[in-house]
Amino acid sequence: MTESTQPCTALQSVISAIHAGQRFVVVSHSRPDGDAIGSMLATTMLLTQLGKYVEMYSSDPVPRLHRWLPWASRIQVTQQISSQFDSAILLECDGIPRSRMQGLDALNLINIDHHLSGREFAHINWIDHTASACGELVYQLAIALGAEITPEMATCLYATVLTDTGGFCFGNLTASTFEFAAKLVRLGSDPLLTAREIYFKNPLSKMLLLGAALSSLQHRNGITWLSVTQQDFLRFGSLEEDCEGIVNYALGITGTQVAVFLRELPNGQIRLSLRSSGAIQVATIAETYGGGGHGNASGCTLDGPMEQATQQILAVLDKHILPIENHTAKAESNYTTRPTRP
């Protein structure tokens, strides 16, 4: 049975399910980002406070830049859920496959998401596209449950909004985003420490990979793209997480409507990150290829080799690119009437 995503009703359903459950597993999507990790940690702290038994599972390790967050070491890396749980909270997942986790089917599933590609696949679904980060929904849940927001929870939640807005640069940035951040600072999160840990402790392997990506940079007709190969990864000893944020360098180039970052995977497939300056909804393009995300930020995977994948996505994007004057007007109207977020 699926419940409505009407915000109030949906939140109430989540609250009832939390009261009813005893043994929870908290999961998010594979290759977790700051919003996924911070939301998992804060949710686990919340459930622990309510006296529930909780464990956190992730199919991929916590990225290095988020390992300093309180309780991050409690996240277990596995793709198999054991049978000891009665309920699962899925954060930021548009379906079970996105978690790359086995054994969720047997549990009562609670889905909390803010993606445009969010779907009502669970027993309880709370999907709110207006939230700047999934962490904002976790915060609302904690308040609705009458929980105390500890400094540790505030720290994790601050990391969700900081990273999902690209350091308060992208997406659904409204006054309420800053009000949320301000509340978290008042509750004990440290914005300087968080910025330093997340943005100013880059491993060399990440910067060298960025260098390789920038030297591949190309621009044509409103589209800017850049790529890295398996050879680059091996040469610099880079990890998957070192790709985080590279696409934004392409988006920041004058005249760019859509930025694409292409990354060659070990199996020869090509993973794409798509970013839009506001006029084009890249979530719909990514969904065509089995991917998903937000209006201005999405991802999908194509078959290789690199050159073929590049030509394939360029051909699709060419059809969406607007003449320059329309682009500016449409991007502005989208920002004022229908905000979207990364």
Ligand SMILES: [Mn+2]
């Ligand atoms: Mn998010």
